[in-house]
Amino acid sequence: MKSQEAYKIFEESILDYHKTDHVDTPMKNPYVKDDIKHLFYHKNWVDAVQWHLEDIIRDPEINAEEALKIKRRIDYSNQVRTDMVEYVDSYFLDVYKNVVINSGAKINTESPAWAYDRLSILALKIYHMQEEATRADASTEHKSACQVKLNVLLEQQKDLTTAIDELLEDIEKGDKYMKVYKQMKMYNDDDLNPVLRARK
Numbered sequence: 001m002k003s004q005e006a007y008k009i010f011e012e013s014i015l016d017y018h019k020t021d022h023v024d025t026p027m028k029n030p031y032v033k034d035d036i037k038h039l040f041y042h043k044n045w046v047d048a049v050q051w052h053l054e055d056i057i058r059d060p061e062i063n064a065e066e067a068l069k070i071k072r073r074i075d076y077s078n079q080v081r082t083d084m085v086e087y088v089d090s091y092f093l094d095v096y097k098n099v100v101i102n103s104g105a106k107i108n109t110e111s112p113a114w115a116y117d118r119l120s121i122l123a124l125k126i127y128h129m130q131e132e133a134t135r136a137d138a139s140t141e142h143k144s145a146c147q148v149k150l151n152v153l154l155e156q157q158k159d160l161t162t163a164i165d166e167l168l169e170d171i172e173k174g175d176k177y178m179k180v181y182k183q184m185k186m187y188n189d190d191d192l193n194p195v196l197r198a199r200k
Contacts, residue, residue, distance in 0.1 A: 051124050092111070
């Protein structure tokens, strides 16, 4: 899948989320489960919900009990996000499993799925910066400053989508190869987090 196609799915998810703009809105994924589009849509929805949870928890007057609930929810969301990135990499590993790796092929600093993860977050940044650059009740100075930032984000989008497509082309040609490491997050593991282990 070309990066621009994935980006359009991210945009679709963001627009669908903002129809209610509420973190408890149930996701209605329009794609069938066996399609990579389903995974990209779901991945971005998780990112969109977490984006807004991060906004909510920064309220200086938030109730401490509510803040803790949201922090736990963000922690869980981060684990889901990591798992979904690994699912996306599994998809690409399967797509390119029969590629003959050329002599001298190099490994990339990040896997395709982690690059798509960055693109998903970037789509959210662009959406919200566009909002700020056109907000009716904002000052001219605020909108102007946000437009400058938006221009940078749009340039970043162009560079990142180009880089992703080039990476996938290099993998397809055997000039680069995929090697995926599981994240192995220790703080969620009852045996590896000493605080959780002590409570067992």
